[in-house]
Amino acid sequence: MAAVVEIRDLRKTYEGGFQALKGVDLTIEEGEILALLGPNGAGKTTLISTICGLVTPTSGSVTVGGADIVTGYRKARELIGLVPQEISLEPFEKVKDTVRLSQGLWGMKRDDAAIEDVLRKLSLWDKRDARTRELSGGMKRRVMIAKALIHKPRVLFLDEPTAGVDVELRRGMWEVVEELRRDGVTIILTTHYIEEAEAIADRIGVIDAGQLQLVEETGALMARMGQKELRIELHMPLAAIPDALSDYDLELADDGEVLIYRYDTRAERTGITALLNGLQSEGIVLRDLQTRQSSLEEIFVGLVADAQKEDAA
Amino acid sequence: MNLRAVKAIYMYEMSRFFRTLAQSFISPVISTSLYFVVFGTAIGSRIDQVEGVSYGAFIVPGLIMLSVITQALSNASFGIYFPKFIGTVFELLSAPVNFLEIVAGYVGAAATKALFIGVVILGTASLFVDIHIQHPLAMVAFLLLTCISFALFGFIIGIWAKNFEQLQLIPLLVVTPLVFLGGSFYSISMLPPIWQKITLFNPVVYLISGFRWSFFGTADVPIGLSLLAIAGFMGLCIAAVWWIFRTGWRLRS
Ligand SMILES: Nc1ncnc2c1ncn2[C@@H]1O[C@H](COP(=O)(O)OP(=O)(O)O)[C@@H](O)[C@H]1O
Ligand SMILES: [Mg+2]
Numbered sequence: 001m002a003a004v005v006e007i008r009d010l011r012k013t014y015e016g017g018f019q020a021l022k023g024v025d026l027t028i029e030e031g032e033i034l035a036l037l038g039p040n041g042a043g044k045t046t047l048i049s050t051i052c053g054l055v056t057p058t059s060g061s062v063t064v065g066g067a068d069i070v071t072g073y074r075k076a077r078e079l080i081g082l083v084p085q086e087i088s089l090e091p092f093e094k095v096k097d098t099v100r101l102s103q104g105l106w107g108m109k110r111d112d113a114a115i116e117d118v119l120r121k122l123s124l125w126d127k128r129d130a131r132t133r134e135l136s137g138g139m140k141r142r143v144m145i146a147k148a149l150i151h152k153p154r155v156l157f158l159d160e161p162t163a164g165v166d167v168e169l170r171r172g173m174w175e176v177v178e179e180l181r182r183d184g185v186t187i188i189l190t191t192h193y194i195e196e197a198e199a200i201a202d203r204i205g206v207i208d209a210g211q212l213q214l215v216e217e218t219g220a221l222m223a224r225m226g227q228k229e230l231r232i233e234l235h236m237p238l239a240a241i242p243d244a245l246s247d248y249d250l251e252l253a254d255d256g257e258v259l260i261y262r263y264d265t266r267a268e269r270t271g272i273t274a275l276l277n278g279l280q281s282e283g284i285v286l287r288d289l290q291t292r293q294s295s296l297e298e299i300f301v302g303l304v305a306d307a308q309k310e311d312a313a
Numbered sequence: 314m315n316l317r318a319v320k321a322i323y324m325y326e327m328s329r330f331f332r333t334l335a336q337s338f339i340s341p342v343i344s345t346s347l348y349f350v351v352f353g354t355a356i357g358s359r360i361d362q363v364e365g366v367s368y369g370a371f372i373v374p375g376l377i378m379l380s381v382i383t384q385a386l387s388n389a390s391f392g393i394y395f396p397k398f399i400g401t402v403f404e405l406l407s408a409p410v411n412f413l414e415i416v417a418g419y420v421g422a423a424a425t426k427a428l429f430i431g432v433v434i435l436g437t438a439s440l441f442v443d444i445h446i447q448h449p450l451a452m453v454a455f456l457l458l459t460c461i462s463f464a465l466f467g468f469i470i471g472i473w474a475k476n477f478e479q480l481q482l483i484p485l486l487v488v489t490p491l492v493f494l495g496g497s498f499y500s501i502s503m504l505p506p507i508w509q510k511i512t513l514f515n516p517v518v519y520l521i522s523g524f525r526w527s528f529f530g531t532a533d534v535p536i537g538l539s540l541l542a543i544a545g546f547m548g549l550c551i552a553a554v555w556w557i558f559r560t561g562w563r564l565r566s
Contacts, residue, residue: 014566052407056565074315077409088400097328104321105408147404 004030004079004155004186005051010060012046012210020046022210023060028155028188033181034215035201036190043210044190045085048157052082064155078106081153085160085190087140091133095124098132099146106151118146122176138169145176156180158189162196174200229292230272232259235285242282248275318410322418323425326392330426341380341430345437348376352498363500364531369442374525375497376438381431381456382463382492382517386484389423389467394480397472397564406565412558416468423464424457431456444528451536452527458543459520465550472563491517496525501533516542 005028012021020043028034036044049055051062053073061068067075089098099115108114119125122142127135132143141161148156158177162170177187177200191197197204198218205215214221237256248271251260259279263270279286330337352372363371396402405415438444446452467484474480495517501509512518513534523539526532532539557564 054403054406054565056561074409074411077407080407082403082407084400084403086400088403090395090399090401092329093325097325101321101325102404102408104324105318105404105410107315107317107409109317 002030003027004065005188006061006063007047007051008061010047010050010062011058012043012050012055013058020210021050021057024207024210024212026205026212026215028186030154030186031181031184032202033177033187033189033200034203034205035197035218036188036205036207037192037194037197038190038207039192042207044207045159046210047207048082048159048188048190049084052080052157053077054084078151079154081148081151081156083141083144083148083156083158083161085163087137087144089132089140089143092131094129094131095119095135095143095146096128098143099150102147103150108151114150118149121149121179122146138165138172141165141169141173149180153185155186155188158187160190160192162191162193170196227293228263228265230261230263230275231290231292232261232279232286233257233288233290234259235287238284242284244282245275245278248278315410315414318408318414319417319421322405322415323422326419326422327425330422337426337429338433341433342437344380345376345434346441348372349438349441363503364529366529366531367442370444371500371525371529372498373435373438373442373444374528375521377431377434377456378459378517378521378524379492379497380434381427381459382488383484384430385423385427385460385463386467386470386488388426389420389464390471390474390480390484392419392423393468393471394474402564412555415558416465416554420461420464420468423467424460427460427464428456431460446528447530448527452524455520455524455527455539455543458547459524462543462547462550465547465554469550469553469557472557475563488517491515492521496521496533516546519543 005026007024007026007028010021010024011019013019024043024047036047038044046055050057051064051069053069057070061070062076063069063072064076065079067073067079069076096115096119099118100110103111103115116125116128119128122145124139124142124146127139132140135143145158145161161173161177165173174196177189180187189201201218203215203217204221206213234257238252238259239256241250241252241259249262251262252258253260261272261275263272349369352368356368360368362368393402396405435444470480470483474482494512495515496512501512501518501522504512519534519539519542522533523536523543526536526539556562
């Protein structure tokens with residue numbers, strides 16, 4: 001796959017001295033969905049805003065489709081669609097007029113059929129003559145998407161598209177993203193919902209404190225970081241974990257009927273055999289066993305904590 | 314040049330104006346009529362002629378300038394301040410447009426609205442007094458230059474302003490007094506000698522004088538100086554706008 005966005009050693013220090021980006025390097029491939037995952041204040045919005053021209057970079061470079069965002073801003077921006085984190089629409093404008101403004105700003109000829117097309121795709125056609133202040137929050141978000149899509153961008157940035165959005169609307173948003181991917185649009189979205197990144201992204205970049213901690217394919221990231229849980233269901237509930245087993249990372253759950261053992265699949269020895277032997281010699285009878293891949297959420301929490309430990313060291 | 318972007322901004326800005334066209338038309342008609350009733354009868358009965366022109370006709374250029382300047386300022390400053398205020402300015406900043414295109418769209422729309430008001434006032438005034446325009450071409454040129462340069466100035470104020478108070482500050486505290494004291498309703502030759510000198514530091518004097526010259530052929534200051542003044546003012550505004558977009562001042566962080 002070819003690179004469509006290349007970010008090299010990008011730094012941003014805001015007026016007042018706060019360093020929001022501390023040297024970000026990232027290559028985004030044509031046609032992929034990349035999720036930028038990170039806690040609030042990590043620098044996700046700053047990164048996107050810099051690529052899109054809202055924030056002036058302090059140093060470093062970004063190219064979009066080969067065009068530099070500073071020296072070749074016109075060509076770069078023609079390829080980009082942006083749906084910012086904050087919804088902002090002029091309250092008294094009609095839906096179709098505000099989409100028409102975007103069409104013109106991106107140098108497209110006035111084309112009512114294209115506007116109808118994008119509004120239908122986003123289930124907004126019925127609302128074409130509504131003033132934007134009359135719309136619900138979810139609809140407003142879709143108007144923002146329509147404005148970003150009207151010029152058929154090759155790269156679409158969605159900054160927290162599902163923040164504060166209910167489950168049903170979130171699914172709707174994922175469907176829109178899926179459909180755009182089928183059309184070959186490269187999508188970069190930010191989120192702090194781990195499940196979301198896991199569900200729709202091809203690759204996940206973890207960003208924290210202005211630095212990109214890692215970027216990996218979603219599946220590979222999970223496998224590499226593969227923490228697993230072994231759930232041991234007991235025949236008789238335990239009141240406490242026997243002293244002989246205190247060396248293991250064990251947790252009692254379900255009123256003592258379940259023992260949970262966490263282990264690392266990458267480790268040389270998982271410790272499972274020894275644990276089971278230990279249980280047997282304690283005379284504990286097992287009813288069932290289950291293993292479970294830990295969610296990306298745990299990986300993420302672990303990552304951020306690790307990075308902080310490294311910083312401190 | 315992304316001309317489609319210029320047109321899109323221009324049309325979008327004008328659509329607000331078209332929605333309230335009746336209001337935009339009626340209010341200058343009423344205010345102009347009031348001026349004639351008040352000034353024409355109260356003052357006009359004491360001063361019948363200024364520099365060979367009836368007082369009623371004499372105030373027409375000043376009246377037009379006063380409205381055109383305030384309208385151009387308020388339309389342009391609000392036009393760019395509002396998107397900044399509600400956040401929609403992000404789209405302008407991320408669009409493939411340069412500063413000239415953005416300015417042409419916003420300033421063009423604000424100047425058009427001001428021009429419309431100017432023409433309405435001229436039309437209304439001609440119902441009250443006889444108006445002969447000696448230099449129609451110069452009149453149109455002065456009117457256009459004034460609309461455009463004050464729209465540019467308003468645009469700068471709109472970008473500079475951080476709140477609604479600041480948005481009103483300069484028009485209210487600086488521009489309106491300068492316009493009133495700039496000979497809108499009198500000839501500066503009517504002032505005591507010392508004030509005649511001081512008044513020459515008021516840039517609006519040159520505008521109104523030149524504009525009045527295009528009507529009646531009489532002026533407070535040489536016509537060349539008037540042209541130079543407005544061209545210089547416009548040049549300053551363009552340079553300021555160019556610098557704003559180059560540095561992203563109060564637009565980009
Ligand atoms: N205009 C600004 N001026 C100063 N600091 C800012 C500005 N915008 C964001 N920041 C700071 O930069 C950091 C990163 O913010 P942001 O990029 O919005 O994070 P995220 O989108 O990941 O939540 C935060 O600490 C925020 O307070
Ligand atoms: Mg953010």
